[in-house]
Amino acid sequence: MTSFTMGKSLRRRFHRLGSLPYFYDVSARWAIWLAVPAVVCIAYTVIAGLVLVPPDYQQGDVFRILYIHVPSAWLSLFAYTTMAGAGVVALVWRLKLAEIFIVAAAPVGASFTGLALVTGAIWGEPTWGTYWVWDARLTSELILLFLYLGVIALHQSIASPRTAGRACALLSIVGVINVPIIHYSVVWWTTLHQGATLSLSGGSHMESDMLWPLLAGALGFSCLFGWLTLWGMRVQLLWRERRSRWVMRRIVNG
Amino acid sequence: MRRVFWAVFRRELAIAGRQRGALVHQLLFFVLIVALFPLGTNTDQTVLIAVAPAVLWMGVLLSVLLSLNGVFRADHEDGTLTQYLLAGEPLAVIALAKMIVHWLASAALLVVAGPVLMLMLGVSLDAWPAMILTLALGTPTLVFVGAIAAALTLRLPRAGLLLGLLVLPLYVPVLIFGAGVVRAAIVGLPYAGAVYIMAALCVLAITLGPWAIAAALRIGLDA
Amino acid sequence: MTHRLSVAGLRCGRGERALFAPLDFVADDGDIVRISGTNGAGKSTLLHTLAGLLSPISGTIDWCPDANEAVPSLGLIEHQNALSQVLSPVENLTLLSRLAHPASRIDQATIVDTLETLGLRRLAHQPTHTLSAGQKRRVTLARLWLIAPRVWLLDEPVAALDSAARRRVSQRITRLAGGGSVIVYTTHERMGLGDTRCVALD
Numbered sequence: 001m002t003s004f005t006m007g008k009s010l011r012r013r014f015h016r017l018g019s020l021p022y023f024y025d026v027s028a029r030w031a032i033w034l035a036v037p038a039v040v041c042i043a044y045t046v047i048a049g050l051v052l053v054p055p056d057y058q059q060g061d062v063f064r065i066l067y068i069h070v071p072s073a074w075l076s077l078f079a080y081t082t083m084a085g086a087g088v089v090a091l092v093w094r095l096k097l098a099e100i101f102i103v104a105a106a107p108v109g110a111s112f113t114g115l116a117l118v119t120g121a122i123w124g125e126p127t128w129g130t131y132w133v134w135d136a137r138l139t140s141e142l143i144l145l146f147l148y149l150g151v152i153a154l155h156q157s158i159a160s161p162r163t164a165g166r167a168c169a170l171l172s173i174v175g176v177i178n179v180p181i182i183h184y185s186v187v188w189w190t191t192l193h194q195g196a197t198l199s200l201s202g203g204s205h206m207e208s209d210m211l212w213p214l215l216a217g218a219l220g221f222s223c224l225f226g227w228l229t230l231w232g233m234r235v236q237l238l239w240r241e242r243r244s245r246w247v248m249r250r251i252v253n254g
Numbered sequence: 255m256r257r258v259f260w261a262v263f264r265r266e267l268a269i270a271g272r273q274r275g276a277l278v279h280q281l282l283f284f285v286l287i288v289a290l291f292p293l294g295t296n297t298d299q300t301v302l303i304a305v306a307p308a309v310l311w312m313g314v315l316l317s318v319l320l321s322l323n324g325v326f327r328a329d330h331e332d333g334t335l336t337q338y339l340l341a342g343e344p345l346a347v348i349a350l351a352k353m354i355v356h357w358l359a360s361a362a363l364l365v366v367a368g369p370v371l372m373l374m375l376g377v378s379l380d381a382w383p384a385m386i387l388t389l390a391l392g393t394p395t396l397v398f399v400g401a402i403a404a405a406l407t408l409r410l411p412r413a414g415l416l417l418g419l420l421v422l423p424l425y426v427p428v429l430i431f432g433a434g435v436v437r438a439a440i441v442g443l444p445y446a447g448a449v450y451i452m453a454a455l456c457v458l459a460i461t462l463g464p465w466a467i468a469a470a471l472r473i474g475l476d477a
Numbered sequence: 478m479t480h481r482l483s484v485a486g487l488r489c490g491r492g493e494r495a496l497f498a499p500l501d502f503v504a505d506d507g508d509i510v511r512i513s514g515t516n517g518a519g520k521s522t523l524l525h526t527l528a529g530l531l532s533p534i535s536g537t538i539d540w541c542p543d544a545n546e547a548v549p550s551l552g553l554i555e556h557q558n559a560l561s562q563v564l565s566p567v568e569n570l571t572l573l574s575r576l577a578h579p580a581s582r583i584d585q586a587t588i589v590d591t592l593e594t595l596g597l598r599r600l601a602h603q604p605t606h607t608l609s610a611g612q613k614r615r616v617t618l619a620r621l622w623l624i625a626p627r628v629w630l631l632d633e634p635v636a637a638l639d640s641a642a643r644r645r646v647s648q649r650i651t652r653l654a655g656g657g658s659v660i661v662y663t664t665h666e667r668m669g670l671g672d673t674r675c676v677a678l679d
């Protein structure tokens with residue numbers, strides 16, 4: 001009996017979330033709950049990373065870029081995975097919001113990927129003596145960036161927003177199946193040619209005073225991702241529904 | 255289901271048989287890429303042998319990509335694709351038949367041509383089995399994965415460039431394993447593991463690919 | 478009572494712009510529904526939407542199925558003839574009838590006979606690209622004789638046909654409706670089919 005009523009109320013919630021005006025109104029409130037932790041956590045990470053954490057005994061101050069680099073690399077993978085998850089929802093249940101999520105998340109995810117690549121290159125120069133090496137992680141990150149750019153390009157090429165959303169959903173799913181395959185093939189490839197075997201993974205025993213800022217950074221970046229994607233979704237939503245009455249009403253009423 | 259599969263299979267085969275010119279064009283394209291490559295570098299044998307696997311596989315990637323650009327176009331323009339969508343049978347079965355013929359008609363020639371071109375780049379005959387094996391396992395993967403993106407971009411003008419952008423990142427594993435196996439064979443390293451992985455990818459692409467192509471065709475036609 | 482097809486508040490279009498005002502109509506077995514409208518009024522888009530190839534912008538389409546099937550079988554003849562240019566009419570029609578009826582065997586003789594009714598006996602084995610526009614249209618309309626879906630959606634069936642062929646196709650459509658099929662067709666001109674209903678798009 002209980003499960004029945006629970007299922008019913010859950011379905012109503014789901015249905016309400018599927019209602020676009022409801023989402024538009026409620027997401028404005030959610031944004032605060034993402035924005036505040038994002039700002040607080042990232043501020044803590046930056047201050048801790050730059051000031052509180054002692055310099056590394058090998059790398060000196062250079063390693064501090066890690067507090068930006070590692071969270072953005074994590075987020076680049078996380079964002080793509082959520083896009084594929086939303087892709088399944090979009091194709092199976094035809095939920096418009098899931099399509100909009102993919103479209104809004106792609107540029108944010110691509111930015112994190114770009115940030116991870118750029119900070120990696122900046123970090124690589126003083127430690128490895130070169131901006132770019134064909135290391136397994138860097139290479140898979142680069143391919144991931146191309147996967148993101150593919151989704152964005154596909155979305156821009158299709159005029160009808162619904163079709164564009166569904167096309168991007170399918171491409172994200174195909175892409176996410178490929179992400180681990182690409183990663184392991186690149187790992188195999190770098191072990192095959194015994195050239196530069198430079199790895200970041202050496203010495204993963206982190207002191208806890210180094211670890212906390214990193215975890216805070218990961219949390220902050222996740223919230224930032226959610227926040228930016230939510231705003232992107234709101235913009236997409238207004239654009240898609242610009243001819244409908246509820247958008248008109250909200251614009252007129254401010 | 256079998257009857258529809260064979261009906262589409264026979265039709266595609268008949269069409270491919272009557273358009274043999276197009277098949278030769280693709281082969282010529284592949285040969286040209288590989289033949290022009292040494293002109294851009296020096297003809298030092300050690301340099302050529304070192305890059306031969308990569309050049310051959312890039313040639314394969316590009317010619318498969320080029321052939322996929324028009325794989326659904328004729329069917330879309332003459333309206334056959336609509337009839338496929340309305341058929342009572344799963345669209346994936348039709349997609350499977352169509353892509354198998356496409357592979358037979360286009361990529362199979364590359365499997366034969368690859369080893370010959372390898373000789374031109376100065377690679378010894380010892381690497382032949384590796385080249386043939388990887389081409390035979392890799393090209394179906396390329397065809398089935400690429401067809402998903404080809405279906406998505408079906409109705410888009412100037413889809414060719416976009417297709418490359420969507421597909422080439424997905425081709426990375428095939429390129430790495432394909433070229434890697436050939437390179438390992440040239441220097442005499444063991445490569446069985448990578449061949450098994452290529453076989454697994456091939457099976458994955460052939461079993462899941464048609465369903466994704468079918469979904470992509472429905473989306474692509476809506477665009 | 479439930480109708481074979483009921484359309485309520487239907488708006489169609491590619492993208493987000495609807496091509497015509499919301500449509501409501503019903504059709505039962507044996508009905509011939511004529512859809513009229515100027516060029517670009519959305520006639521073809523409406524047929525595609527009825528066939529389930531495009532999603533409607535809003536509104537509903539309800540096909541009432543028979544007891545033994547999930548959805549009523551549906552045949553669509555579009556502007557495009559669905560003929561491969563390099564294959565012969567017989568080869569093309571073999572595939573098209575196999576797609577519609579996977580189980581039953583429609584042999585070559587039946588196809589050639591049908592082509593003969595339409596005056597195409599001589600061209601049955603020629604490559605399709607050697608045929609004129611009207612001849613190609615007749616080849617694809619041979620489907621009206623070869624396959625028997627519950628519902629026929631016909632987009633400008635007789636455009637480019639001469640008067641003799643036009644008469645033959647009209648007779649066939651009337652026969653099919655008499656046999657209980659639902660016919661939904663678009664046209665610019667009068668075809669004299671004894672339409673049950675006329676839906677005007679504006």
